[in-house]
Amino acid sequence: MxxxxxxxxxxxxxxxxxxxxxxxxxxxxxxxxxxGCSLPMIYYYYSSKKELFDEIIKKEFFDxxxxxxxxxxxxxxxxxxxxxxxxxxxxxxxxxxxxxxGIKVYLTFDGDEELMNLMDEWEKGILPRHREILQPYIxxxxxxxxxxxxxxxxxxxxxxKIVVKNHYLPKDEIREEIAIVLQGIARGGLS
Amino acid sequence: MxxxxxxxxxxxxxxxxxxxxxxxxxxxxxxxxxxGCSLPMIYYYYSSKKELFDEIIKKEFFDxxxxxxxxxxxxxxxxxxxxxxxxxxxxxxxxxxxxxxGIKVYLTFDGDEELMNLMDEWEKGILPRHREILQPYIxxxxxxxxxxxxxxxxxxxxxxKIVVKNHYLPKDEIREEIAIVLQGIARGGLS
DNA sequence: TCGTTTATTTAACGTTCGTTAGTATAGTAC
DNA sequence: GTACTATACTAACGAACGTTAAATAAACGA
Numbered sequence: 001m002x003x004x005x006x007x008x009x010x011x012x013x014x015x016x017x018x019x020x021x022x023x024x025x026x027x028x029x030x031x032x033x034x035x036g037c038s039l040p041m042i043y044y045y046y047s048s049k050k051e052l053f054d055e056i057i058k059k060e061f062f063d064x065x066x067x068x069x070x071x072x073x074x075x076x077x078x079x080x081x082x083x084x085x086x087x088x089x090x091x092x093x094x095x096x097x098x099x100x101x102g103i104k105v106y107l108t109f110d111g112d113e114e115l116m117n118l119m120d121e122w123e124k125g126i127l128p129r130h131r132e133i134l135q136p137y138i139x140x141x142x143x144x145x146x147x148x149x150x151x152x153x154x155x156x157x158x159x160x161k162i163v164v165k166n167h168y169l170p171k172d173e174i175r176e177e178i179a180i181v182l183q184g185i186a187r188g189g190l191s
Numbered sequence: 192m193x194x195x196x197x198x199x200x201x202x203x204x205x206x207x208x209x210x211x212x213x214x215x216x217x218x219x220x221x222x223x224x225x226x227g228c229s230l231p232m233i234y235y236y237y238s239s240k241k242e243l244f245d246e247i248i249k250k251e252f253f254d255x256x257x258x259x260x261x262x263x264x265x266x267x268x269x270x271x272x273x274x275x276x277x278x279x280x281x282x283x284x285x286x287x288x289x290x291x292x293g294i295k296v297y298l299t300f301d302g303d304e305e306l307m308n309l310m311d312e313w314e315k316g317i318l319p320r321h322r323e324i325l326q327p328y329i330x331x332x333x334x335x336x337x338x339x340x341x342x343x344x345x346x347x348x349x350x351x352k353i354v355v356k357n358h359y360l361p362k363d364e365i366r367e368e369i370a371i372v373l374q375g376i377a378r379g380g381l382s
Numbered sequence: 383t384c385g386t387t388t389a390t391t392t393a394a395c396g397t398t399c400g401t402t403a404g405t406a407t408a409g410t411a412c
Numbered sequence: 413g414t415a416c417t418a419t420a421c422t423a424a425c426g427a428a429c430g431t432t433a434a435a436t437a438a439a440c441g442a
Contacts, residue, residue: 024213024215025215028431039392044390104298107355173337218400220398220399231420235419240400
């Protein structure tokens with residue numbers, strides 16, 4: 001940990017602090033203390049507290065969710081979503097905190113207007129992405145659009161349970177719930 | 192608004208501030224300014240910032256969710272849940288903010304350990320309550336327990352969308368999604 | 383070896399925070 | 413009318429905040 005460059009270590013510690021105490025509850029002094037450097041070093045690498053926070057959200061968080069969104073479309077659709085959610089259980093501690101922090105900002109916690117707009121753009125892309133994935137399955141069923149919405153809603157709660165609330169969700173429970181929503185449109189479900 | 196007693200008005204303004212800026216981002220001075228009273232009046236009615244925050248969560252929030260949890264069990268089960276979620280669209284501004292603040296604390300935002308424990312207790316009661324409501328319907332189906340879990344997960348996202356994200360969810364969309372999860376166990380579903 | 387850039391420090395600036403001491407006003411009981 | 417209590421204020425305390433100025437140490441090409 002100590003051989004990483006200081007800039008990176010500052011960011012890692014900052015993620016933990018913003019997570020535990022929110023933006024206003026986090027102090028540059030406490031970050032510096034945990035990093036083990038002096039206070040102005042934070043300002044040597046980041047021009048302000050706000051810039052440090054923004055870099056975490058804009059780079060770390062959005063890079064992470066973009067990577068997460070790259071689902072392997074080869075699988076059966078229930079497998080695909082099960083793997084996606086289950087994989088969150090094994091995120092590294094750092095990435096989990098980044099993810100959690102992003103969700104907090106998304107839920108209008110501490111960010112500012114600019115970050116909220118970025119989040120809204122991101123949110124708007126979620127439903128179309130899953131609609132595309134599910135399109136082959138829902139073409140011929142009457143409430144296909146509602147199924148997509150329901151699945152996305154279910155996924156969001158499970159993501160929150162794992163990433164934000166730190167709960168472990170077993171693979172078969174995840175699969176069961178996804179199968180309940182997708183029952184009727186996908187072959188290979190459990191029930 | 193001005194004829195209410197000062198103690199109540201302080202609490203109402205505090206709810207708005209804690210909501211917008213989090214615990215640490217909220218200042219007693221700003222609350223006093225918005226209330227239109229002097230700063231020490233806050234301390235006349237509340238012994239500290241923390242006590243003010245705690246009263247909002249412990250009394251206002253838990254009173255609200257207990258009231259919300261009193262579902263009218265006469266209806267068809269899909270009607271029951273649809274009405275429950277749809278009704279959240281019409282919460283008063285104040286109660287919506289109280290609800291939102293509670294959810295933020297629940298998602299480990301700004302609170303302390305004691306409040307988090309209260310929240311965990313509350314969370315533990317959710318699943319059993321819905322299991323009891325759904326019991327007549329799931330007795331004879333193999334994945335009944337998973338259906339309960341899935342429904343609760345779906346409800347949580349919808350609550351968040353309405354209360355935290357301030358989205359309006361139309362009644363028929365709510366009903367559609369609930370019916371998808373409960374399809375097969377309840378008569379009277381849409382699809 | 384010297385000059386320059388990079389990395390790091392101590393010390394402090396001005397501001398704002400939560401909180402309180404001290405005081406004034408208004409109503410009420412006797 | 414006087415003592416008392418509830419309600420309100422002005423002013424200030426000490427502490428902590430984000431941020432910066434100034435100085436020092438290390439690294440490195442010339």
